[in-house]
Amino acid sequence: MKEAISDIVWELGNQKDIISTDPDDLHAHGYSSWSTVNPDELPVAVAYPRNTEQVATIVRVCHRHRVPVVAYSGGTSLEGNFSAPYGGVSIDFAFMNNILQVNKADMDVVVQPSVGWQDLNTELAKQGTGLFFPVDPGPTAKIGGMIGTNCSGTNAVRYGTMKDWVINLTVVLSDGQVIKTRRRPRKSSAGYNLNSLFVGSEGTLGIVTEATLKLAVVPEETSVAVVNFPSIRHAASAAASVMQAAIPVQCLEIMDEVQMKVVNLSGFTAPRVWVEKPTLFFKFAGTKASVQEHIKLVEKITAANKGGNFEFAKDEKEQKLLWSARKESLWSMLALRKEGEDVWSTDVAVPFSRLADIIEVSKKEMDELGLFASILGHIGDGNFHESIMYNKENEAERAKVEACVKNMVRLAIEMEGTCTGEHGVGWGKKESLLWEVGSETVGVMAAIKKSLDPHWILNPGKIMDVPWERKDSHHDG
Ligand SMILES: Cc1cc2nc3c(=O)[nH]c(=O)nc-3n(C[C@H](O)[C@H](O)[C@H](O)COP(=O)(O)OP(=O)(O)OC[C@H]3O[C@@H](n4cnc5c(N)ncnc54)[C@H](O)[C@@H]3O)c2cc1C
Structure with missing residues (x-):
């Protein structure tokens, strides 16, 4: 080395x-x-x-x-x-942080990997383009890593995930060769879809040094509302019903009573204090008339699921505060840690019809741990997260938390769900990926990895074990 x-x-x-x-x-x-x-x-x-x-x-x-x-x-x-x-x-890529082209008429941009999605949107607003990039994971995430994990965020329910916004990538392969996956039209069916191969590959197949991304039009009107429910099951059922009714909300998020408490404790939206009950967050966007119509439809569904009255953010400032409270909820939770404590935060996704079941069971199991723990997530996509605070020095406590998280993953897979809706497999969920798709499918992934990176130098040990440590090494060819 x-x-x-x-x-x-x-x-x-x-x-x-x-x-x-x-x-x-x-x-x-x-x-x-x-x-x-x-x-x-x-x-x-x-x-x-x-x-x-x-x-x-x-x-x-x-x-x-x-x-x-x-x-x-x-x-x-x-x-x-x-x-x-x-x-x-x-x-x-800290020094590769330039926006190389803004093609307003074509509604696309060309960026280097270290451009943050928030900075990109600030620049697009500054230039008065009327366009924005809708994929919104962690506030300080950058395009290279967002491609790496095929991330999503609160806007995914309306705009899809990272894979839907990538037009063309410049990729350095494992031997140093440089390729481009496509050119610049918004669609193409020319040959293999290499974008889909590299997006979500976590840097294990190639390294992205430039990306051409689609942009969306900033909606005319936006409104943010919260509504609370007597139980997490009621909230989850209401969310599934909104989706099944095909109401095009921009965002549909859930936070349980613990997470609402975290928002209040963080003081993010002070002086406003929110009711500490299971809560759905809605963002409505579109024309003025369509927003009003969607609010009415959603109000009816939430009321039928015992939802309280809608509380609207009173102005744009409060909309932003409320949304950042949601986006930074993990950091708010981390800020509450005491010496020696850690937060285990993990995500799964299931088909809508199973949402209420899995959330109810997971919440019950999590509560039985007797630890400070919450459920939150992008429920409009059937995707939610558990965050559990535990003492990392305490082996028994760590084992208990790990067992609880693994149980949730197993349950999601039993319900035909996935072990990760958006965070990726990384180093932490390799076993879960095997449960989810089986060794044959991971074997196909390993064969692709081997053909693009025969010496296994690109981010080794992520998504799947390296061949020299894998127990069933028959995939290695
Ligand atoms: C507070 C908070 C909130 C979050 N909310 C969400 C959310 O709502 N939705 C969501 O999906 N995620 C969320 N995340 C997780 C995280 O933001 C995403 O996984 C994001 O996509 C990571 O981007 P990054 O730039 O930080 O990537 P990194 O952490 O730097 O890297 C991620 C992966 O991509 C690879 N990679 C990095 N750069 C490149 C490159 N140039 N070419 C190829 N591979 C590369 C890395 O090797 C790694 O495997 C959240 C995280 C935090 C801390």
């Missing part, structure tokens, strides 16, 4: 600030306090390339020395996705 680092420095012309071996830097690129899992190893170096050619050089050198390469963008992923269990070089 040392030789690889000195070769990288040499081949990039001894430029300063390209490689760091500072211990704090290594720690920040191999460990995350909001991730459910963290392997013991750290990367041995962090590279800071300025362009695609430099990324290709770094990867070519690592390929020659058989050294792992792990891509890093915003560092907000939650399943140990950017960790470095086999050491190697972490590539941080």
